[in-house]
Amino acid sequence: MIKQCPVCNKDFEPSMPLQKYCCTKCQQWANSNHLIPPREPFEFDCRHCGKHVVTAPFGDRRTVFCSKQCEKRWWKHPRKETCGNLGMSGGMSLGSLIRRERSDLE
Ligand SMILES: [Zn+2]
Ligand SMILES: [Zn+2]
Secondary structure (H helix, E strand, C coil): CCEECCCCCCEECCCCCCCCCCCHHHHHHHHHCCCCCCCCCCEEECCCCCCEEECCCCCCCCCCCCCHHHHHHHHHCHHHHHHHHHCCCCCCCHHHHHHHHHHHHC
């Protein structure tokens, strides 16, 4: 199947079904000029401060936290906010699980 490169308008035969551009140079050009369709905006509430966030279409990779600061603060005190959910699930630490498997093997 012949496709037309949207950057240089050259006809080319894609080597992969999803290939859009005739060559990596054209693809890089499209990347830097935002020809590639924007990512769907993604909405979430910041896990740390609860702020509602809608991501920008380009170069916005946030999925959990509204900012680096919130992410940092979250990882500093992760226990406080999660122990309610994780508290009673099994009660066995990963370490003791591994030790148990080892003794089963021996
Ligand atoms: Zn091209
Ligand atoms: Zn936040």
